[in-house]
Amino acid sequence: MTTLTTAPRPAGSRVAGLGHYQPPTVVTNADIIARGVETSDEWIQSRVGIAERRFAMDETMLDMAEAASSKALANSGIAATDIDLVILATCTSEQQVPGGAATLASRLGIAAPGAYDLNAACAGFVYGLTSASNAIIAGQARNVLVVGSEKLTDYVDLFDRSTGIIFADGAGAAVVTVSDSARIGPVVWGSDGDNADAIVTDPVSVTLRQEGQTVFRWATSTMGGVAARACAAAGIEPSDLAGFVPHQANLRIIDLVAKRLGAANAVVARDIVTSGNTSSASIPLALSKMLERGEIGSGTPVLLVGFGAGLTYAAQVILAP
Numbered sequence: 001m002t003t004l005t006t007a008p009r010p011a012g013s014r015v016a017g018l019g020h021y022q023p024p025t026v027v028t029n030a031d032i033i034a035r036g037v038e039t040s041d042e043w044i045q046s047r048v049g050i051a052e053r054r055f056a057m058d059e060t061m062l063d064m065a066e067a068a069s070s071k072a073l074a075n076s077g078i079a080a081t082d083i084d085l086v087i088l089a090t091c092t093s094e095q096q097v098p099g100g101a102a103t104l105a106s107r108l109g110i111a112a113p114g115a116y117d118l119n120a121a122c123a124g125f126v127y128g129l130t131s132a133s134n135a136i137i138a139g140q141a142r143n144v145l146v147v148g149s150e151k152l153t154d155y156v157d158l159f160d161r162s163t164g165i166i167f168a169d170g171a172g173a174a175v176v177t178v179s180d181s182a183r184i185g186p187v188v189w190g191s192d193g194d195n196a197d198a199i200v201t202d203p204v205s206v207t208l209r210q211e212g213q214t215v216f217r218w219a220t221s222t223m224g225g226v227a228a229r230a231c232a233a234a235g236i237e238p239s240d241l242a243g244f245v246p247h248q249a250n251l252r253i254i255d256l257v258a259k260r261l262g263a264a265n266a267v268v269a270r271d272i273v274t275s276g277n278t279s280s281a282s283i284p285l286a287l288s289k290m291l292e293r294g295e296i297g298s299g300t301p302v303l304l305v306g307f308g309a310g311l312t313y314a315a316q317v318i319l320a321p
C-alpha cells in the first residue's frame with residue numbers, strides 16, 4: 001500500500017509573545033450622550049460596564065492589525081522573516097475580496113507565508129489560536145502570527161442603543177511557535193446556528209444589530225460550562241488559573257461566568273471598562289495588557305473564552321509567555 005510522508009511533528013506549541021494596538025481617540029459615555037444618543041452614563045456603566053472606548057479615526061482595520069503584529073513579533077523574539085503562516089481573525093474586513101492576511105504579511109515583511117482570514121466573530125481569536133497550534137502540532141508550520149483586528153465603527157449605527165454604545169475598535173496579536181511540551185491546551189469549541197439571527201449585519205444597511213437579551217442569556221447559561229470543560233481538557237482546576245480572559249462583551253457576563261467557573265485565584269480581564277467590545281480583538285488586547293502590566297506570571301495557566309455571532313464559541317487554556 002502506498003503511504004505518504006508526513007511532516008516531522010513537534011511535541012507541542014506555545015504562545016511566544018503578544019502585542020496590541022488601540023487608536024488614540026477616546027470616546028467616553030458623555031461623548032456618546034453629547035452626540036444625541038438617548039442613554040446615560042449610569043445605564044451604560046451598570047448594564048454593560050463600559051466607561052469609555054476607542055474609535056479609529058484615521059486607522060484602517062489592517063493598520064491596527066499591523067501595529068499589533070509588530071509589537072507581538074518584537075515581544076516574541078521571533079523575526080518576521082521566520083513566520084510561515086498568518087491567520088487574521090476579523091469580521092470587519094475592508095473588502096470582501098481579497099482577504100487581509102496576505103496584505104498584512106506583505107506589510108510586515110513576511111515572505112510568502114500561508115495566509116488566510118477567519119471569521120468566527122468575537123470567538124475568532126481563539127479559533128485562530130487553535131488553528132495556529134494545530135498547524136504547528138501537525139508539522140505544517142513552525143511560527144504562526146495570529147491577529148484579531150476590528151474596526152467595528154465601520155459597521156455600527158452609533159445611534160443604535162443596543163450596539164452604538166458597546167462596539168469599538170482595536171487589535172491584538174500573538175506569535176505561536178513550536179515547543180518541547182504542550183503549552184496550548186485542547187480547544188472546546190462549538191456553535192449554535194439555530195440562533196444565527198441573534199447577531200447579524202443588516203443585508204441592506206450593512207450595520208450590526210443584536211438581540212441583546214438572547215445573547216446575554218445564551219452566554220451566561222452556556223459559557224461557564226464551556227470554560228469548565230476547557231480547564232478539564234487541559235488538566236487544570238479552575239482554582240489553579242492565574243488568569244481568566246473571556247470575550248469582553250458585558251461586565252455582568254464576565255463576572256457571572258468567572259463566579260460560576262470558580263476561578264477564585266485568577267486575575268479576571270475587565271478591559272471592557274476602558275476598551276468597549278472589540279469583537280475578535282478583545283481577548284488578545286486584554287491579555288496583552290495584563291502581561292504588560294505584570295498581572296500574570298510567565299508559565300502560569302490562563303483561560304481564554306471567546307463567544308459571539310454565529311453563534312460561535314471557543315475556549316482553551318494556555319500557559320502565559
Ligand SMILES: CC(C)(COP(=O)(O)OP(=O)(O)OC[C@H]1O[C@@H](n2cnc3c(N)ncnc32)[C@H](O)[C@@H]1OP(=O)(O)O)[C@@H](O)C(=O)NCCC(=O)NCCS
Nearest residue numbers: 038039040043047048122161162212213215216249250308
Ligand atoms: C445589549 C445589552 C447591553 C442590553 O442590555 P439589556 O439589559 O438586555 O437591555 P434591554 O434591551 O432589555 O432593555 C432594558 C431597558 O433599558 C433600555 N435601554 C436599552 N438600551 C439602552 C441604552 N443604551 N441606554 C439606556 N437605556 C437603554 C430599554 O429601552 C429598556 O427599557 P424599558 O425597561 O423601559 O423597556 C445586553 O443585553 C447585552 O450585553 N447582551 C449581550 C450582548 C453580547 O454579549 N454580545 C456578544 C456579541 S459580541
